[in-house]
Amino acid sequence: MAIYHRSMIFVAIALAAWSPSASAGWKLMSAKQAAQVDGLKVTPESDWNQGGRPGKQGRVWTQDGTGLNALEFFSGIPTGGSLYKERDKKNNPMPKFDSGLLLPELADFFERSFRAANQLSDFTIVESAPTDLGGKKGLLVRYRYTMPNDELTRLGEARLAVVDGKLFVANYYAPQLHYFGAGLPEAQAMMQRARF
Amino acid sequence: MKARAILAVALLSAGFGSASAKEAQFERPTFAGAYEPQGVDERGLWMELDDHERGFRDSPLIVRDEELTKYITRVLCNTVGQDRCAAARIYVVQDNIFNATMAPNGLMVVNTGLLARLHSEAELATILGHEFAHFELRHSLNKFKKRRTGSDILMWLSLSGAAVGQNVGAVAESAFLTGLAGFNREQEQQSDFLSAGYIRASSYPLRASVVWKRLMEEDDALREERKQRKIRRFTPGATDTHPTNLQRFAYFSEIEAEPGAQEGDDGAAAYRDATSRVLPTLFGSLVKGNEFAAADYVIQSRAQALGWDGLLLHARGELYRLRGNPRDLVTARQFYEQAIATGSAPAEAWRGAGLTAMRGGDSVAGKAALQEYLVRMPQASDAAAMKMLLEN
Numbered sequence: 001m002a003i004y005h006r007s008m009i010f011v012a013i014a015l016a017a018w019s020p021s022a023s024a025g026w027k028l029m030s031a032k033q034a035a036q037v038d039g040l041k042v043t044p045e046s047d048w049n050q051g052g053r054p055g056k057q058g059r060v061w062t063q064d065g066t067g068l069n070a071l072e073f074f075s076g077i078p079t080g081g082s083l084y085k086e087r088d089k090k091n092n093p094m095p096k097f098d099s100g101l102l103l104p105e106l107a108d109f110f111e112r113s114f115r116a117a118n119q120l121s122d123f124t125i126v127e128s129a130p131t132d133l134g135g136k137k138g139l140l141v142r143y144r145y146t147m148p149n150d151e152l153t154r155l156g157e158a159r160l161a162v163v164d165g166k167l168f169v170a171n172y173y174a175p176q177l178h179y180f181g182a183g184l185p186e187a188q189a190m191m192q193r194a195r196f
Numbered sequence: 197m198k199a200r201a202i203l204a205v206a207l208l209s210a211g212f213g214s215a216s217a218k219e220a221q222f223e224r225p226t227f228a229g230a231y232e233p234q235g236v237d238e239r240g241l242w243m244e245l246d247d248h249e250r251g252f253r254d255s256p257l258i259v260r261d262e263e264l265t266k267y268i269t270r271v272l273c274n275t276v277g278q279d280r281c282a283a284a285r286i287y288v289v290q291d292n293i294f295n296a297t298m299a300p301n302g303l304m305v306v307n308t309g310l311l312a313r314l315h316s317e318a319e320l321a322t323i324l325g326h327e328f329a330h331f332e333l334r335h336s337l338n339k340f341k342k343r344r345t346g347s348d349i350l351m352w353l354s355l356s357g358a359a360v361g362q363n364v365g366a367v368a369e370s371a372f373l374t375g376l377a378g379f380n381r382e383q384e385q386q387s388d389f390l391s392a393g394y395i396r397a398s399s400y401p402l403r404a405s406v407v408w409k410r411l412m413e414e415d416d417a418l419r420e421e422r423k424q425r426k427i428r429r430f431t432p433g434a435t436d437t438h439p440t441n442l443q444r445f446a447y448f449s450e451i452e453a454e455p456g457a458q459e460g461d462d463g464a465a466a467y468r469d470a471t472s473r474v475l476p477t478l479f480g481s482l483v484k485g486n487e488f489a490a491a492d493y494v495i496q497s498r499a500q501a502l503g504w505d506g507l508l509l510h511a512r513g514e515l516y517r518l519r520g521n522p523r524d525l526v527t528a529r530q531f532y533e534q535a536i537a538t539g540s541a542p543a544e545a546w547r548g549a550g551l552t553a554m555r556g557g558d559s560v561a562g563k564a565a566l567q568e569y570l571v572r573m574p575q576a577s578d579a580a581a582m583k584m585l586l587e588n
Contacts, residue, residue, distance in 0.1 A: 090422055092486055104581040112518055121481040122257050122290045129580035151255040
């Protein structure tokens with residue numbers, strides 16, 4: 001009996017140790033608690049899940065799965081670095097950031113990166129205008145896109161700022177149908193209150 | 197229906213089967229206007245596709261430009277005949293890949309990437325004719341039947357293998373997939389030949405080989421840029437679904453060499469006029485995509501065939517500016533300035549000229565160009581950001 005108990009405890013410990021890796025690195029980001037996401041400090045209003053790294057310097061958050069809503073944070077991308085991970089350097093090289101880019105050109109860089117990462121043919125910038133990110137001067141990019149072989153219109157809102165020659169980005173995107181509008185106020189509040 | 201398909205295939209083999217028969221007059225297969233699908237398989241296929249089309253026609257990927265769609269329909273009608281072209285409903289879709297498709301129920305999709313890479317109505321006719329041939333020969337239905345028969349045999353083979361304790365499933369499956377790919381290639385070739393037949397019976401000259409030649413050159417350019425080995429294959433791989441580009445180039449060249457194949461107006465000028473108007477829509481995703489050498493090849497080959505205009509020069513400027521090497525910015529600025537000099541440049545050419553001038557250290561000229569951009573396009577999506585740049 002004692003042996004049985006001990007083995008049960010062992011199995012329980014093994015399971016406890018194993019389960020985080022089984023959930024592919026998802027981590028609960030609790031509501032109203034400040035979280036340090038690489039170089040950015042953000043405070044969510046509600047619970048979010050923190051997932052993997054879409055880029056070397058990036059993190060993705062979601063509530064219902066990244067296909068339904070996603071919030072990405074990228075911190076300190078240097079000149080020559082890419083926004084999204086270069087998964088296939090030979091066939092799909094990612095655009096490289098250049099600290100010399102003028103403010104309106106950040107939108108072009110973001111568009112090319114987002115297109116390449118998602119293999120998009122349809123992407124339109126609805127508006128790009130000056131904004132703040134973490135109290136620094138930056139660019140707001142509102143965009144609309146469609147995934148290949150998909151009939152859903154998706155919307156996004158990104159904020160980009162260059163601080164000491166390095167690029168910081170917060171990017172929220174979701175399908176136009178329900179999810180984008182539903183999550184936008186919280187995403188905007190988080191982006192506005194983000195601090196370096 | 198079956199009789200029509202057989203007739204078409206018979207005409208094909210009569211037209212292209214032997215050297216002596218090649219000169220025989222091509223006649224289009226007979227065509228019934230209001231055709232209803234026959235048999236349970238065809239009815240099922242049409243039902244599924246009708247359902248798909250109801251959702252698809254609202255897709256945000258569709259380029260809603262009535263004039264362009266009408267123009268493509270006109271080229272299709274000139275190619276396959278006024279009686280049968282009404283069977284197709286054409287949708288232009290935002291996709292930078294060179295492709296077009298036609299479903300068994302008449303849903304035809306033409307990619308913007310296809311229109312960007314073609315140079316004349318005659319070239320467009322070969323592609324539209326090819327897709328229409330798939331439709332007319334009921335290729336999807338035949339493929340569906342072939343797949344079903346194959347998977348039935350596969351199931352029986354696996355079961356009988358299991359009964360005698362032998363695992364024959366994997367071998368049989370790979371034979372099945374290889375066979376299916378071969379069947380697909382045969383259908384593609386049939387469609388190519390029927391398309392050539394349509395064109396021979398139309399007012400267009402046959403201009404197909406050059407399309408495949410350019411696709412090979414584009415691929416070469418991209419592979420060279422990416423330091424990859426160039427691939428020129430005359431024999432398709434076992435799982436290839438299409439004949440290789442080189443094969444298509446070769447057999448079309450042969451047909452084009454036949455007497456009278458090159459006669460007629462290729463409609464290059466009309467094609468240029470119809471596509472120039474929507475050039476930013478056709479080239480936008482190519483230019484902003486990730487295949488610099490391929491996009492530059494496509495732009496230059498269009499210019500070589502149809503001449504440069506403000507929109508095409510602007511597109512090339514964008515391509516270089518977006519790649520963004522210091523030397524690219526200098527080159528891009530020249531393209532923007534050339535675009536402006538043509539008198540047919542879009543307002544965005546001043547945006548590009550201004551940004552590249554400022555990046556190159558010429559802020560006076562840069563700011564002047566950006567101001568001009570805002571005068572020409574006060575409602576630009578980035579007007580606020582530009583104003584901020586100008587104030588600092």
